[in-house]
Amino acid sequence: MPRRPTLPASRRSGGRSPFPADQGHRPKPKPKGDHRSRQPAHEYELEALPGLEHVAETELAAVPLARDRHGLRFWYPGDPERLGRLRGAVAAYRVRGWDVPRPRGLLGHQQLGELTDFLGEVARLGGHRSFRLGAAGKESAVMGRLAEELSAGLGLPHDPTEGELLIRLRPAADGHGWEVLARLTPRPLSARAWRACNMGGGLNATIAYAMHKLAGQRDEDRIFNPMAGSGTLLVERALLGPYDALVGVDINEAAVRCARTNLAAAGKQVEVAQVDALHTGLPARSFDLIVCDLPWGDAVGSHGGNEALYPAFLSEMHRLLSLRGRLCVLTHELRLFERVLRGQTGWEGKELFQVYSGGHHPKAYLLHRS
Ligand SMILES: C[S@@+](CC[C@H](N)C(=O)[O-])C[C@H]1O[C@@H](n2cnc3c(N)ncnc32)[C@H](O)[C@@H]1O
Structure with missing residues (x-):
């Protein structure tokens, strides 16, 4: 039976945001150079919905960054778990570049070892249980080989459609080599943990x-x-x-x-x-x-x-x-x-x-x- 909504009596909601910056509790910026003695900075990239880049960027402004920032690409020395709690972006990736002319170069002994270490750390941090490749030509023989090697090195199954660790490969923006982006979270940030019920027309x-x-x-x-x-x-x-x-x-x-x-x-x-x-x-x-x-x-x-x-x-x-x-x-x-x-x-x-x-x-x- 439809009923009339009531206006709750004036009160404060007790809800704490999972992202501390939303509580007016801003992290203290670390003194310059301080981060080096604590954790190495890694490079990251945020993916925002086209048109909402400025919202993702504003939320990111609450994160103490290690160095200069270009758009949604930045260096960050802190706990990546924090990036996994951002709410204005659809995904956060750790990024690393390799000086190879083609993806085939990533199959070299040294490069494959470095790539496996890089991805293994992200998988450990994020608790990913499978992986998939996201790249132009991901059906090619080279990508097939890379998937096999990574599966063995990471100890994770390759699931081309649902793989949790999304690994994107693309030519570096400056034209030198290839870069690999590893999504920090098993699901996109926009797929909220609270969404127990889905409906057609549900808003991102x-x-x-x-x-x-x-x-x-x-x-x-x-x-x-x-x-x-x-x-x-x-x-x-x-x-x-x-x-x-x-x-x-x-x-x-x-x-x-x-x-x-x-x-x-x-x-x-x-x-x-x-x-x-x-x-x-x-x-x-x-x-x-x-x-x-x-x-x-x-x-x-x-x-x-x-x-x-x-x-x-x-x-x-x-x-x-x-x-x-x-x-x-x-x-x-x-x-x-x-x-x-x-x-x-x-x-x-x-x-x-x-x-x-x-x-x-x-x-x-x-x-x-x-
Ligand atoms: C675009 S959907 C909203 C989707 C929502 N933002 C979400 O994330 O799931 C529009 C909703 O308006 C509701 N609606 C349409 N006419 C309405 C009305 N006169 N009064 C109340 N709800 C109405 C529909 O039932 C539908 O659930």
Whole structure:
């Protein structure tokens, strides 16, 4: 039986983020040169969704880096486990280059020994149980040989489709030799441990993280997530730390169950109700932040349905938003959303980002009352 969501009484969420920088607990920068006496710095690369590189870079800014940094490539002397907890990137790799003209050169006695040591350390740190190669021509005889040698040297099975230790080979950017990238974690960083329930149309968690980071994270926010689906935006916000209230709704019973399952897996207590977001019965100005991943009209909803849904959604969110509140919306129906927005008075705002993910290129907008 659908029920009305309630606004939890004002409280602080007790959730601690797995990433200490999110708690305002910034690591003390090490004195210059100090890292050399502790751990050797290794070179790493972060992979971000195209369009969200700046979000991954900002999160990385909390990590004390060893030397100069170029884009998402950097040297880091600290515990790589910390890089495995970043939430704005889809993957983190340790990188090493070899001065060989072709991948065949990696089969040389010395190179193969160095490569096995390099990969073995990453596998030990990450607990990977199998590996796969990611390279152009990975079906070639040379790559087949390399896979065999690595399987023997690492003591891990080669699983070309599901292998946990993803090993990418590519020509070095400066044109000298080849470099090997080894993914630090058995699964991509975007595949969150809390995701016990999946739903068609579920949002990539790094996009949800980016929406919250860019919409602003305030302890005093009363936050509403209409159309919560599997709860990605709710869980990612709950993990970020304090807020005043956090509540989600979805019209679909299965989605509500799914969101609750994921929140429970994340260890977070957040109310999710089966309610039509357009008819919550909640008083005007109930929320300081409304964050929503609207139906995109393909996997979820239809274009025709969205023609009616989008204007009704904007009107109702205008009513529910506090005077200085923010509305952060993600959609792939760009033309429709922008047309509806132009046709309504009472909104001002900006585009936050456009991201490429899973064959789509949705945009996030941040709006407030004009
Ligand atoms: C794009 S999906 C959200 C996906 C979600 N971000 C996730 O990660 O799983 C849109 C959701 O809107 C819900 N929905 C559509 N119309 C609604 C309405 N009027 N009120 C509440 N939920 C609605 C659908 O049931 C669907 O779960």
